[in-house]
Amino acid sequence: MIDEKTYAELREIADRYPEKRSGLLPMLHLVQSAAGQITPEGIEACAEILEISAAEVSGVATFYTMYKRRPVGDYHVGVCTNTLCAVMGGDAIFSRLKDHLDVGNDETTEDGKITLEHIECNAACDYAPVMMVNWEFMDNQTPASATQLVDDLREGKEVRSTRGPKICTWREAERVLAGFPDGLADEGPSAGPASLVGLKIAREQGWTAPAGSTSEEKAND
Amino acid sequence: MTDTLTPVLTDDWDAAQSWKLATYESRGGYGALKKALGMAQDDIITAVKDSGLRGRGGAGFPTGMKWSFIPQDNPKPKYLVVNADESEPGTCKDIPLMMASPHTLVEGVAISSYAIRANKAFIYIRGEVLHVIRRVQAAVAEAYLAGHLGKNIHGSGYDLDVVVHAGAGAYICGEETALLEGLEGRRGQPRLRPPFPAVAGLYASPTVINNVESIASVPSIIANGADWFGSMGTEKSKGFGIFSLSGHVANPGQYEAPLGITLRQLIELAGGIRSGHELKFWTPGGSSTPLLTAEHLDVPLDFEGVGEAGSMLGTRALQIFDETTCVVRAVLRWTEFYKHESCGKCTPCREGTWWLTQTLARLENGQGSAEDLDLLVDQCENILGRSFCALGDGATSPITSSIQYFREEYLAHLEHGGCPLDPMASTAFATEGASA
Numbered sequence: 001m002i003d004e005k006t007y008a009e010l011r012e013i014a015d016r017y018p019e020k021r022s023g024l025l026p027m028l029h030l031v032q033s034a035a036g037q038i039t040p041e042g043i044e045a046c047a048e049i050l051e052i053s054a055a056e057v058s059g060v061a062t063f064y065t066m067y068k069r070r071p072v073g074d075y076h077v078g079v080c081t082n083t084l085c086a087v088m089g090g091d092a093i094f095s096r097l098k099d100h101l102d103v104g105n106d107e108t109t110e111d112g113k114i115t116l117e118h119i120e121c122n123a124a125c126d127y128a129p130v131m132m133v134n135w136e137f138m139d140n141q142t143p144a145s146a147t148q149l150v151d152d153l154r155e156g157k158e159v160r161s162t163r164g165p166k167i168c169t170w171r172e173a174e175r176v177l178a179g180f181p182d183g184l185a186d187e188g189p190s191a192g193p194a195s196l197v198g199l200k201i202a203r204e205q206g207w208t209a210p211a212g213s214t215s216e217e218k219a220n221d
Numbered sequence: 222m223t224d225t226l227t228p229v230l231t232d233d234w235d236a237a238q239s240w241k242l243a244t245y246e247s248r249g250g251y252g253a254l255k256k257a258l259g260m261a262q263d264d265i266i267t268a269v270k271d272s273g274l275r276g277r278g279g280a281g282f283p284t285g286m287k288w289s290f291i292p293q294d295n296p297k298p299k300y301l302v303v304n305a306d307e308s309e310p311g312t313c314k315d316i317p318l319m320m321a322s323p324h325t326l327v328e329g330v331a332i333s334s335y336a337i338r339a340n341k342a343f344i345y346i347r348g349e350v351l352h353v354i355r356r357v358q359a360a361v362a363e364a365y366l367a368g369h370l371g372k373n374i375h376g377s378g379y380d381l382d383v384v385v386h387a388g389a390g391a392y393i394c395g396e397e398t399a400l401l402e403g404l405e406g407r408r409g410q411p412r413l414r415p416p417f418p419a420v421a422g423l424y425a426s427p428t429v430i431n432n433v434e435s436i437a438s439v440p441s442i443i444a445n446g447a448d449w450f451g452s453m454g455t456e457k458s459k460g461f462g463i464f465s466l467s468g469h470v471a472n473p474g475q476y477e478a479p480l481g482i483t484l485r486q487l488i489e490l491a492g493g494i495r496s497g498h499e500l501k502f503w504t505p506g507g508s509s510t511p512l513l514t515a516e517h518l519d520v521p522l523d524f525e526g527v528g529e530a531g532s533m534l535g536t537r538a539l540q541i542f543d544e545t546t547c548v549v550r551a552v553l554r555w556t557e558f559y560k561h562e563s564c565g566k567c568t569p570c571r572e573g574t575w576w577l578t579q580t581l582a583r584l585e586n587g588q589g590s591a592e593d594l595d596l597l598v599d600q601c602e603n604i605l606g607r608s609f610c611a612l613g614d615g616a617t618s619p620i621t622s623s624i625q626y627f628r629e630e631y632l633a634h635l636e637h638g639g640c641p642l643d644p645m646a647s648t649a650f651a652t653e654g655a656s657a
Binding site: 016017018019021022023024025026028029050059060063064065066067078081082083084086087088089091092119120121122123124125126127128129132134135136137140142143161163164165173176177178179181182184185186187188190191192193194195196197198199200201202203205207208209210212 | 223224225226227228229231232234235236237238239240241298307308309310311312313315316317320321341347348349350351352354355356358359362384385386387388389390391392403404405406407408409424441444445446449452453461464465466467468472473474475476477478490491508538540542546550551554555558561562564644645647648649650
């Protein structure tokens with residue numbers, strides 16, 4: 001539903017930019033947050049605010065893979081099957097989840113809880129195989145941990161990202177992507193263990209970058 | 222002689238609540254911004270030029286030179302755009318940087334924007350990393366409250382607004398002109414160049430687009446000097462960079478070292494190839510950089526060294542595969558990725574990646590013939606260099622390099638009637654020592 005509040009927030013997004021059309025990507029994230037998917041109504045609202053045609057908005061909404069034209073479950077579960085994760089076990093995990101949830105790629109379980117999708121590289125290769133739930137990192141998965149994860153999500157148990165907060169719903173996540181923070185930035189660690197392996201060795205060995213120059217002139221030569 | 226590892230960008234990552242402004246400032250953060258605001262803007266550009274910093278997003282273009290291309294006599298507003306759309310397969314350095322130390326990026330944005338006389342900057346982050354977006358949003362908000370951003374920053378008279386912009390899923394938006402299209406609210410399709418973004422970028426105004434790691438390196442250069450930065454690395458590839466090891470090593474992760482370190486050194490730091498296995502092939506800088514093998518372990522990982530070895534340094538995304546991995550399967554999967562991510566603008570890339578996928582799938586299934594290898598090479602030659610951007614070029618890299626080094630393995634698929642390797646043996650949860 002694009003109610004008055006959402007409509008006002010869509011305008012607010014457009015106003016962040018020197019040229020309002022720049023707001024379109026975050027605006028479409030807000031449409032998904034409000035309506036659970038990209039809807040014709042949401043497309044019309046964006047078009048009206050940006051003073052462009054609905055066809056132009058549709059052209060953008062169909063280009064980017066995060067925009068969905070069918071209802072998405074409470075939890076969007078992504079399994080990385082790009083080469084590195086696939087080899088490390090992503091293919092086995094994705095195959096197991098399809099069987100376990102009885103859905104195909106980009107389909108939602110009958111209870112409306114889980115939408116399963118195989119995704120491309122999500123920039124966490126040192127934690128392979130990687131899954132994302134509502135775009136939060138779930139690092140170092142196995143077929144067993146993955147099935148447990150989706151079972152917990154369906155049963156409404158608390159699930160936490162391995163490098164972030166308790167998993168919120170997909171619609172709540174989409175609101176943050178639209179640029180409306182949810183106050184959860186301080187949850188989770190500074191970095192996961194793999195992010196720190198090199199730093200840990202440097203600390204143990206006493207390795208550092210050279211001492212800095214104190215002379216400003218040096219930098220300006 | 223510099224140390225083997227030189228944590229600069231990663232140095233704060235093990236601090237408690239490293240992402241908070243208070244933590245960052247307690248370790249000297251925003252000192253470089255204050256210093257920069259007391260410098261002439263051209264002197265900052267000169268310092269970055271003199272440091273030898275080259276773009277950390279893969280292409281390696283000198284950062285200071287890029288900044289100096291901004292025509293300062295152009296009356297239009299100038300913009301800084303940070304490319305935080307980290308999506309190249311294997312690349313995983315900017316995401317942990319922004320999660321652990323977003324203020325390093327924000328301080329870099331402030332200094333860089335001041336240098337190029339931009340009063341508006343955008344950080345374009347791929348949409349699929351929710352918690353990273355939260356951390357950068359929060360850092361920008363904290364920086365405003367502390368007066369590091371906003372009006373009259375630290376009494377200098379300089380104003381800067383920063384917008385955090387989430388993308389929506391498109392590898393192509395890592396290409397700088399496609400990113401600008403996305404930031405203008407359009408389909409992410411690359412633009413013809415020239416004009417280059419420095420002359421006509423965002424809203425046809427002069428625009429600098431830099432990778433996260435490039436911008437995050439700027440505060441350290443301003444604080445410590447160009448000579449300090451240049452004392453690390455090699456003659457033409459100066460400074461430090463984050464090397465990301467993934468795949469079949471004992472301890473995958475991030476290793477920040479001077480450019481020029483070798484994979485042999487990095488694998489040793491990572492505890493070796495996983496127990497009982499040996500290196501088969503690797504990417505030096507993501508899937509768009511031609512594969513290398515064990516014979517390249519001692520290649521200096523700098524722009525020149527990797528270039529001479531027939532590949533590219535790229536993003537230092539070192540994906541390591543051992544002998545359990547089928548190279549044909551690996552290459553097919555990358556090719557499917559390029560096919561999926563081709564934006565459709567240029568025919569050779571849009572159509573060519575579909576043909577490549579079909580030919581490779583046939584080979585992986587043990588169908589087709591040895592002539593299909595020549596067909597693949599021919600297809601690649603018809604894609605390479607024939608499109609607006611480098612996506613199509615990148616799609617050919619794993620194919621031509623794998624045929625160069627592993628022709629026999631392709632042929633073995635035909636003899637075997639399919640893949641001769643067991644995919645389970647390559648997984649992280651395979652029994653230790655399991656072999657094909």
